[in-house]
Amino acid sequence: MSKTVAQTRALVEKSLRRRRLAELRFQAYGIAAVSIGVLFVILLFGSIIAKGAPAFRQAYVTLDVFIDPEVLYPDGTVDTELLATADYVALVRGSLKQRFMDVEGRAATRQLVELVSGSAVQDLQALVQADPKRVGTHQMLTFLADDKVDQYLKGNITRSTPEVDRSLSDQQLDWVDALKASKALELRFNKVFFTHGDSREPEQAGVWGAVVGSLYTLGVTLLLSFPVAVATAIYLEEFARRNRWTDLIEVNINNLAAVPSIVYGLLGLAMFLNFFGMPRSAPLVGGLVLALLTLPTIIIASRAALKGVPPSIREAAIGMGASPIQTVLHHVLPLAMPGMLTGTIIGMARALGETAPLLMIGMVAFIVDVPGSLSSPATVLPVQVFLWADSPERAFVERTSGAILVLLAFLVLMNATAVILRNRFERRW
Amino acid sequence: MTHSVLLVALAVLVVIAFWVGKSRALSLAGGSSRNLHSLPGYYGLLTALWCAIPALIVMSVWSLGQDAILTHLVTTSMPTTLQLAQGSSHDLLLNEIRNVVAGNVPAELARPEVVTAAREYSRLRGIADLSLAALVLVVALFGLFVVRARLAPTLRARNAVERIVELLLLACSTIAVFVTLGIVLSVVYESLRFFHAVPVHEFLFGLDWSPQTAIRADQVGSSGAFGAVPLFLGTLMISGIAMLVAVPVGLFSAIYLAEYADRRLRSVIKPVLEVLAGIPTVVYGFFAALTVGPLLRGIGESVGLDVSSESALSAGLVMGIMIIPFISSLADDMISAVPQSLRDGAYALGATRSETIRQVVLLAALPGIVGGVLLAISRAIGETMIVVMAAGLSAKMTANPLEAVTTVTVQIVTLLTGDQEFDSPKTLAAFALGLVLFVVTLVLNVIALKVVRKYREQYE
Numbered sequence: 001m002s003k004t005v006a007q008t009r010a011l012v013e014k015s016l017r018r019r020r021l022a023e024l025r026f027q028a029y030g031i032a033a034v035s036i037g038v039l040f041v042i043l044l045f046g047s048i049i050a051k052g053a054p055a056f057r058q059a060y061v062t063l064d065v066f067i068d069p070e071v072l073y074p075d076g077t078v079d080t081e082l083l084a085t086a087d088y089v090a091l092v093r094g095s096l097k098q099r100f101m102d103v104e105g106r107a108a109t110r111q112l113v114e115l116v117s118g119s120a121v122q123d124l125q126a127l128v129q130a131d132p133k134r135v136g137t138h139q140m141l142t143f144l145a146d147d148k149v150d151q152y153l154k155g156n157i158t159r160s161t162p163e164v165d166r167s168l169s170d171q172q173l174d175w176v177d178a179l180k181a182s183k184a185l186e187l188r189f190n191k192v193f194f195t196h197g198d199s200r201e202p203e204q205a206g207v208w209g210a211v212v213g214s215l216y217t218l219g220v221t222l223l224l225s226f227p228v229a230v231a232t233a234i235y236l237e238e239f240a241r242r243n244r245w246t247d248l249i250e251v252n253i254n255n256l257a258a259v260p261s262i263v264y265g266l267l268g269l270a271m272f273l274n275f276f277g278m279p280r281s282a283p284l285v286g287g288l289v290l291a292l293l294t295l296p297t298i299i300i301a302s303r304a305a306l307k308g309v310p311p312s313i314r315e316a317a318i319g320m321g322a323s324p325i326q327t328v329l330h331h332v333l334p335l336a337m338p339g340m341l342t343g344t345i346i347g348m349a350r351a352l353g354e355t356a357p358l359l360m361i362g363m364v365a366f367i368v369d370v371p372g373s374l375s376s377p378a379t380v381l382p383v384q385v386f387l388w389a390d391s392p393e394r395a396f397v398e399r400t401s402g403a404i405l406v407l408l409a410f411l412v413l414m415n416a417t418a419v420i421l422r423n424r425f426e427r428r429w
Numbered sequence: 430m431t432h433s434v435l436l437v438a439l440a441v442l443v444v445i446a447f448w449v450g451k452s453r454a455l456s457l458a459g460g461s462s463r464n465l466h467s468l469p470g471y472y473g474l475l476t477a478l479w480c481a482i483p484a485l486i487v488m489s490v491w492s493l494g495q496d497a498i499l500t501h502l503v504t505t506s507m508p509t510t511l512q513l514a515q516g517s518s519h520d521l522l523l524n525e526i527r528n529v530v531a532g533n534v535p536a537e538l539a540r541p542e543v544v545t546a547a548r549e550y551s552r553l554r555g556i557a558d559l560s561l562a563a564l565v566l567v568v569a570l571f572g573l574f575v576v577r578a579r580l581a582p583t584l585r586a587r588n589a590v591e592r593i594v595e596l597l598l599l600a601c602s603t604i605a606v607f608v609t610l611g612i613v614l615s616v617v618y619e620s621l622r623f624f625h626a627v628p629v630h631e632f633l634f635g636l637d638w639s640p641q642t643a644i645r646a647d648q649v650g651s652s653g654a655f656g657a658v659p660l661f662l663g664t665l666m667i668s669g670i671a672m673l674v675a676v677p678v679g680l681f682s683a684i685y686l687a688e689y690a691d692r693r694l695r696s697v698i699k700p701v702l703e704v705l706a707g708i709p710t711v712v713y714g715f716f717a718a719l720t721v722g723p724l725l726r727g728i729g730e731s732v733g734l735d736v737s738s739e740s741a742l743s744a745g746l747v748m749g750i751m752i753i754p755f756i757s758s759l760a761d762d763m764i765s766a767v768p769q770s771l772r773d774g775a776y777a778l779g780a781t782r783s784e785t786i787r788q789v790v791l792l793a794a795l796p797g798i799v800g801g802v803l804l805a806i807s808r809a810i811g812e813t814m815i816v817v818m819a820a821g822l823s824a825k826m827t828a829n830p831l832e833a834v835t836t837v838t839v840q841i842v843t844l845l846t847g848d849q850e851f852d853s854p855k856t857l858a859a860f861a862l863g864l865v866l867f868v869v870t871l872v873l874n875v876i877a878l879k880v881v882r883k884y885r886e887q888y889e
Binding site: 019020022023025026027029030031032033034036037038040041043044047048051227228231232234235236239240246248249252253254255256258259260261262263264265266267269270271275276277292295296299323324325349352353354355356359360362364382383385386389397400401404407408411415 | 493496497587588591594595597598599601602603604605606608609611612615616618619677678679680681682684685686689690698701702704705707708709710711712713714715716718719720750753754757781782783784786787804807810811812813814817818838841842845846859860863866867870871874875878
């Protein structure tokens with residue numbers, strides 16, 4: 001029993017409609033997936049930039065400070081030794097009370113002084129000690145404002161929240177508004193953020209210590225991993241005969257590339273710290289661990305670069321009487337170098353963002369000082385992000401995002417260099 | 430500090446060696462390099478290498494052993510009352526001595542025995558540093574003069590130098606093997622010590638995880654429980670959620686980009702997605718903890734669900750985002766590797782594009798894609814920062830993704846950060862967890878690489 005032509009056609013047309021719909025649906029899934037991916041990128045960057053951009057501005061308060069000799073030299077004898085231990089808080093307090101004459105009582109005065117960061121006292125001391133002739137003069141000085149004042153100016157603390165729920169009282173907000181109205185209090189470029197180390201006080205905390213720590217650590221990583229990786233790649237690609245030993249090395253490299261980074265941290269802890277007794281929290285050990293971590297990445301990239309050099313180059317060199325080593329060092333290596341450098345920069349970028357293994361070797365300590373040597377305690381940018389992300393103060397949220405932006409800026413810079421290197425110098429044969 | 434001075438001195442010596450070797454060879458050849466077997470520079474290099482390498486080997490071996498030997502000497506010279514201190518209190522004592530030596534603790538504040546020991550330590554270290562410097566320089570000079578004495582116009586200096594270079598290359602390539610060996614040894618050794626205290630089966634199959642060992646033996650929960658099953662379940666749940674996000678999104682975007690999108694769109698979208706792969710994981714962790722977590726909590730509240738602010742869902746979701754580019758680029762490679770002839774055959778039979786993709790291309794690329802997903806799973810299992818910042822610490826056995834769970838990597842980090850003695854089961858447990866992590870990811874990787882490689886061979 002066969003169907004008529006018309007029946008078959010109707011069947012086919014019905015199925016065609018279904019199949020076209022299926023086609024459209026399938027495409028829609030694809031578009032949806034791509035859009036979700038792009039949406040995530042936008043959401044991620046949007047939220048971090050929105051949170052982090054305010055961190056680059058900070059509230060500064062400018063005060064007319066009378067450097068009162070009666071406070072600095074209480075017994076009337078002029079002795080510069082006394083300047084080291086003098087009561088500089090009293091100077092700041094006096095200046096603020098000068099500004100707000102009507103403030104009475106200890107509690108109110110304390111609230112008033114709270115508006116200025118604790119670093120004002122140190123700044124003032126440094127200023128006076130640098131030039132004791134300033135005693136007895138009036139100075140217009142600019143200090144960091146407290147982080148709460150900073151947050152109020154940025155709109156993160158508002159008057160509409162009930163007084164008990166916010167960290168600034170109504171009275172303090174009035175003072176802040178008065179200072180702001182007279183232009184004594186304003187948001188400026190946040191220099192402290194780029195020049196200081198970590199601090200418990202958000203307004204005094206900066207990323208410079210972490211940046212220097214990262215530079216030291218990456219320096220060690222680069223010095224160790226680049227030569228070793230290039231040498232390994234050259235050996236495996238140009239000299240090694242295929243045997244069990246080279247197979248073992250290759251399998252090892254491929255597997256090391258996929259070992260979770262935290263396991264390298266365990267290695268660092270057990271080997272470098274406990275067995276060899278190296279210092280905790282030091283960029284030296286951090287760099288060592290990261291060097292091991294990036295080694296496989298750079299080796300794989302370098303081998304690909306060496307593979308990309310055509311055999312004719314080697315044959316020509318050998319034909320001119322060059323030894324195998326001369327062939328490689330004088331002819332193959334220079335041609336493969338751009339590819340190797342690209343791979344190295346990408347490996348370094350990965351090392352720069354790596355956090356987990358550094359937690360294991362103690363680079364999570366709270367460190368105020370900017371590290372001065374390879375073995376002094378240090379932290380690195382991503383660990384600084386991790387540490388600040390744990391801090392409860394509102395002002396640290398924006399600083400965390402700010403530190404992330406600094407980190408991302410470094411990464412963009414490195415990746416852009418890699419791309420430029422690749423486009424500029426890589427030859428196609 | 431002394432080490433860097435020594436290194437500079439050695440570097441100067443090496444430069445001198447190069448110059449000595451080169452000029453000596455030239456003068457032996459009567460001033461004309463034509464009488465030499467190799468270029469004069471090679472004679473210089475040979476001298477310099479023999480000057481540098483033995484000295485550097487001596488220096489590194491010495492530096493590695495120095496601290497242990499000094500500590501031992503100081504310990505034996507201490508009064509017996511102090512020597513009796515064993516185990517952790519011994520370590521504490523050594524730390525105290527080191528602090529005095531480094532000047533972190535002023536000598537007036539420390540105990541007199543410690544100060545004596547610290548003085549002894551400083552004295553010994555001074556002697557050790559001096560003798561190291563002397564030894565290194567002697568070895569370097571010895572190398573220099575031996576080679577210099579053996580220089581002759583007929584010496585095949587280039588061949589000798591090239592042999593050394595080749596040996597150095599070989600030595601560098603073995604480092605990868607030593608790294609693996611180092612990982613295995615350190616993790617296995619500490620794990621074995623852990624398994625002395627806690628039986629293996631209790632660790633692998635125990636259902637209760639509370640590693641807080643008490644300080645006094647009579648406290649409640651003094652023993653600590655080391656059953657890792659809750660951690661394994663937590664890890665699986667978070668990785669599972671991540672895969673539920675990453676596999677469909679990654680796979681479909683790869684299909685769309687490889688099969689549908691035109692070149693222009695592709696060249697824009699692909700790098701944008703790959704940006705996700707370059708972002709440090711700590712940034713994802715921050716995003717999960719401060720943006721996604723509260724967001725999910727808010728959504729949960731509005732529909733009447735109780736979402737904890739550190740939930741498996743937010744950690745898994747963000748981890749999924751992190752893995753999207755990984756899956757999409759691997760799948761893209763696999764799909765592009767399917768020969769065009771297969772597609773053409775399907776089109777010739779009247780299949781639509783989506784039918785071709787579903788029934789021919791994906792089927793052909795399936796082994797590669799499975800391999801890629803396995804690699805992605807091993808990535809997710811080993812991922813640390815996102816879960817540390819967003820998943821929480823409570824080792825609960827729960828199937829509810831809205832609650833906080835903990836993972837293997839989170840526990841490793843919490844057990845090992847902060848100051849605690851190194852020998853307690855608590856810190857050793859971290860190494861046992863690390864061993865499990867290492868073995869699982871290794872197995873996943875080996876399988877995945879095998880699958881991917883087999884598939885590649887099929888079409889090449």
